[in-house]
Amino acid sequence: MTAQWAKTIGQALRYWLLPGACLACHRLLAIDQESLCTECDRILTSDDGPVCHRCSGSVGAGLDTSTGCHQCRQERWNFDRVVRLGTYGGPLRDLLLRMKQPSGESLAEVVGRRWAEQMCPKLAGNRMDLVVPVPLHRRRQRERGFNVAECLAVALAEKLGVACLTTWLRRVRHDPPQTDLSPTQRRANVRGAFVGRSDHRLRGKSIVLVDDVLTTGSTAHEAARPLRDAGAASIIVAVVAHGR
Numbered sequence: 020m021t022a023q024w025a026k027t028i029g030q031a032l033r034y035w036l037l038p039g040a041c042l043a044c045h046r047l048l049a050i051d052q053e054s055l056c057t058e059c060d061r062i063l064t065s066d067d068g069p070v071c072h073r074c075s076g077s078v079g080a081g082l083d084t085s086t087g088c089h090q091c092r093q094e095r096w097n098f099d100r101v102v103r104l105g106t107y108g109g110p111l112r113d114l115l116l117r118m119k120q121p122s123g124e125s126l127a128e129v130v131g132r133r134w135a136e137q138m139c140p141k142l143a144g145n146r147m148d149l150v151v152p153v154p155l156h157r158r159r160q161r162e163r164g165f166n167v168a169e170c171l172a173v174a175l176a177e178k179l180g181v182a183c184l185t186t187w188l189r190r191v192r193h194d195p196p197q198t199d200l201s202p203t204q205r206r207a208n209v210r211g212a213f214v215g216r217s218d219h220r221l222r223g224k225s226i227v228l229v230d231d232v233l234t235t236g237s238t239a240h241e242a243a244r245p246l247r248d249a250g251a252a253s254i255i256v257a258v259v260a261h262g263r
């Protein structure tokens with residue numbers, strides 16, 4: 020019996036005994052699907068058009084964004100650039116909101132692995148030494164039970180074959196959610212919210228800073244500050260979705 024046959028029979032038996040449901044939408048899975056149905060998997064693998072090389076916001080086709088787009092050129096960020104999977108809206112937004120539910124950890128891990136695969140070509144050509152997730156304040160982490168950004172960061176680090184520092188950066192202020200704030204309020208809301216450890220692990224290192232969503236960039240900007248202060252050579256922000 021060939022290995023392929025053994026795998027097919029194994030799948031058929033598992034499906035017959037325990038037909039699985041999609042972790043995201045709960046539709047019944049086809050026999051060859053492990054955790055996500057075809058529709059949900061497509062959300063994580065479809066390309067949604069040209070983006071700015073610097074901020075990763077959507078831009079018109081053929082635009083030169085090597086130094087940024089009209090939305091980000093004036094911004095002075097503590098990170099160098101952003102890579103993303105898609106725009107925060109529609110089915111991708113629904114998927115991210117489901118990941119943030121108390122029961123969303125398994126989904127976040129599965130999405131993290133799929134997202135990490137999609138990030139590799141976007142990050143290719145950059146030096147990458149360490150992956151750091153944007154942390155939650157410990158009170159919010161306790162309420163939710165896990166940090167989506169950490170699930171993503173662990174998956175990305177594994178894919179890149181580098182270390183993931185999950186406790187180096189800490190969020191020291193418990194701020195109200197950013198959702199209903201203006202860009203100026205968002206900036207003020209997160210100023211000084213993050214601190215790093217006082218060691219030299221980041222000196223001269225190229226860091227990938229991971230979060231689920233980037234809207235104005237102010238959270239990533241503040242989270243990158245301690246990394247920059249600790250001597251990081253470069254900081255690329257990797258997110259699932261960008262606000263535009």
Ligand SMILES: [Zn+2]
Pocket residue numbers: 041042043044045046055056057058059060
């Ligand atoms: Zn699904």
Ligand SMILES: [Zn+2]
Pocket residue numbers: 071072073074075076084087088089090091092
């Ligand atoms: Zn831009």
